[in-house]
Amino acid sequence: MKSEGEAGTVRILVVDDEPSIRKTLSTNLARHGYDVDTAETGYEALDRYSRKKHDLILLDLGLPDIDGLEVIQQVRQRASTPIIVLSVREEEHAKVAALDLGADDYLTKPFGVEELLARIRVALRHTVQQAAPSGGLLRCGDLEVDLERRRVRVAGEEVRLTPTEYELLRAFILHPGKVLTDRALLQAVWGPEYGSEAHYLHVYVARLRKKIEADPQRPRHLLTEPGVGYRLISDEA
């Protein structure tokens, strides 16, 4: 699964203040075909990023100089480069804040390398898809959303959704693979004045699952990220 590598080497920036993590990750990622660059501090990361425009950033939140959250903010002001947050901060608020600021995914330390490689692949595919929306028709596994006609098919079968359910699914399909926080989803679907009414969201996610999942109890598309939000994945990841 190194399809991304073909179109030119994918450049990844690893930002972590721990030398051993930087070393291990760069050795490993380099062997998986990525071009790896490392930074020890937040400022160094921003400096390197502004010069090399990496395709993906692996970012530790606890940096010695500026907070990782600030790095996300600064990068997001300029580009939508996928950012995967690596953090030992298990507190929900740090993760949620990172995702709200525009991080694409998070991994809690300690993590396995296979898991990391999988997340990197998902985040990169998501950028590729965003770059080329095929004529208003978005696909995610056997899920197909026609943005122009507002139609949804699951495994070829047409599914009827209410307007709110459709808006919710649209928010997911525009960011496949990305973790969307409760707040981000509420604001995308219900409007900017919403943010803390998570129970609306949970009700609608449950309804949406009944319509698009073969087994709503064990969802394959619409996954819950406990305490954070939801994520739409295609089962081929």
Added chain:
Amino acid sequence: MLHLYGMMVRLSRFVFSRPWVGYAVALALTALITGLIAIVREGIDVANISMLYLVAVLASAVAFGTGPAIIASVAAFVASDFFFVEPIHTLTVSDPEEWVDLGLLLMTGTITGYLAAALRGRARAAQRREREAVVLYDVVRLMTSSDLRESLAAVAERLRQELALSAVVIGFHGGPAGGLFAEAGEQEALGLARASGMAPKLLLAGGVAPTPEHRGSPGRWIRVLPPHLPGQPGWAAGRLHEVPVRLGDGTVGLISLVRYPEAPPFTAADDRLLSAVGNQLAVAIERTRLREEAAEAEILRRTDELKTALLNTVSHDLRTPLSSIIASAGSLLQQDVRWTEDERRDFARAIEEEAERLNRLVGNLLDLSRIQAGSLMPQRGWYDLSALVDDVLGRLRSVTSRHQVVVSVEEELPPVFLDYILIDEVFANLIENAVKYTPPGSEIAVRAIRTNGAVRVEVEDRGPGFPPEALPRLFEPFYRVQREGQTARGTGLGLAVAKGLVEAHGGQIWAENRKTGGARLVFTLPLGEPGQAPVEAAGESE
């Protein structure tokens, strides 16, 4: 001085509390003046010499008040008539003019005496009020000291002197200061005060509390007799007085006062003063309670902060090395990559180093909990410090790889009596600390020299040094130096543990900034007493 003052107070109280003394002195003064006039009249003839009697009248008025003054003027009138008016030695008067003189003497004496006595009364009332104010003020001041027991002892002594008492005991049996106890005075009287439950006593009953419209009253003394009085010695009766200290609705303490056997009863002013002191003590106790509560709340808050800090740093610092270990081990296990020998070794080394780091952290945590629980027992032996330093540096090679470590251990340094593992940890913590806060490539100096009776070890770096405000807190557990624009790093365990370990060896540890920049951590370890020389080559005999 104080003793003299006490005697004077006692004397004046004795005189003023017995009215007949005043009258007797007034009569004696009149007699004195009569004698004086008789002597003067022997030599010269002075008109209106009897006016000298006014001196006796005024003196009695100022010293004893109106009554003795009037007695003095009447006595002067009679004495003058009897001794100096013709016919002498009779109370009859031949010349009617003499009647006028005598009448004038009586009138002047009475009026002057009355006026002088009134003035004296006012002056004494003002004095009493001032005394009350001064004593109360002193009590308030004494009670502001942070040591409650000391404050109470000072108040007891102050009361004892002011009221010329034999003993004063202040005790609290309930409320926030329950069990607190202070006393001042003479042994015998203290015994009586302590046994207050057994002796008959007078209790100052609660008076009327003041309202905005009405003045309060200090209450009055009630005689309290213990139920089994018949067996009790009578000497104690009437000497022991008690003033309750009330807080809210309950009595939380007692001021026990023991008077001298012959002392007069307390005056109304004394009663007022005592009841005010009682109230003041209650206020002070209440204030102390509030202060303690505030302090407790602060301690709880800080403990809570400490727990949070512990959870955060420990979770961070335990997981960080684990991340490297898991990532490296995971890499080695990956099937899809064929690692080179160098890469394999790198992963393995990362696993080893990070596991070592975890081990040090766990060791520090355990040590800290042992230090705080007071269960740290150094297993000491005689060791060569320079070998120990080499050992530590060898083990920390991966940590110090980016720094230049310079070691100088004084030659001829005698063996030191220490726990090898614990002092090894002290060195490791200090060196790791220096590495963490200084730029790569900079020098770290480790020095050991002999000073009087101790060996002094210094770990110096060329980093930014400690911010001055951090110096006093450096050795607090979980304290981390926070520099502007940087997040705090590390666990805040290393120096706290080093301090505990050094102190367990009877040594000292402190931090300072070098004049030329950089930080210096210094610790000392006591060298053996001259008498207890190290057992040479102890290792061989075992």
